[in-house]
Amino acid sequence: MALYVHLPFCVARCPYCDFVVYAGGDARGPRARTERLYEAVGRELELRADELDIGFGPDRPPLRSVYFGGGTPSLVPAEWLERLMAVARARFGVAPDAEVTIEANPGPDERGDLAAFRRTGVTRISFGAQSMDAGELRRIGRHHSPEDVAAALAGARAAGIGSVNLDLLYDIPGQSLVAWEATLHAALALSPDHLSLYALTLDDPDEEGITGIDGDHLPTAPGARRWRERARTDQDDDRAAEQYGRATDLLAADGWRGYEISNWARPGRESRHNLAYWQRAPYEAVGPGAHAFNGVTRRWNAAAMGPYVAALVPERGRAGATAAQPGSGPASSLPPGGCEVLTAETAAAEQLILALRLDSGIPEAAAARPPLSGVLDWAESAGLLEHADADGEPRLRLTTKGRLLSNELFARLL
């Protein structure tokens, strides 16, 4: 259905960020590790396609979505993006009307060659705007300005990229309700097609035990941990809830569809790629820390770039050495990582949880099945779920209060 490609480089690392990111000298300059990583990602695409050929034969349906995420994938040279897309087309097939998304930062030296991206087949771009307030951007360690967001969006339009998303953050330390509303209005004035609104979460992946050798996250730097400890004191759950509610009302009044807990779209501009995740469709994924799902098993690559590149682009005989060309040097092998085979119970809970994230919710009939029906009854009595109707089918979906408290409901379902 869909392919996710993780390109992990950023100009600088934001102190709140938990994505698998390599920044500074790893991303630019004479010691940059970019070329070998891009080469490794291309090799992984080949090896994953080989596996799918063995399992399903070469006549698989073509991809309906390709998503370049990161990191700041717009830092990728256009020639490399074209090479990776060429492998995807040759080995996976890409449907003529596929959605092809790239994430980008709005800064002038980060947004990349938008016209070249469009020529490569990009149909959708997602800008990490985060805020339209210069002071807030500085406070969270971002280097672009609100004016850069406007210029980036205009550049995407001029390049012919038909669908533009802006990511925005609320619960930024010290962010007032008035300031949040101003950011929303400024973003709307730019006429994007899609908005992703996320509460700023300041977690510690080390504490969660996901930064080990095969973990899908990188350890948190001591400076970032200190920054988060300070920033948390200026966050406020109640204020965040009010900010979410205000955004919900404002966007609904402006004709937006809040089709997922954190995502709003103009009609027809929903993210096909993210819908594949929430609809539990199978998707392939490559790159450090990337997650894939085949309908039964969830698989992830380890986040560490060294072992990832070493497996896929072995040092000796690098030139021309591929798994498809035996004898020309050490063959590429799949990178380290892990996998989880879902039990029937976990799969059933996961299906409900993902469907409940969407405004279409779940069929009432599915909600009536034990053992999870008891939890859903509790959620309805607590005002977290409401009855709705979709094409004549009675359904249950989250209320605004339910969206705010969804983690509590999802934990109980699991």
Ligand code: SF4
């Ligand atoms: S630009 Fe985005 S991906 Fe890169 S460090 Fe900042 S938040 Fe993370």
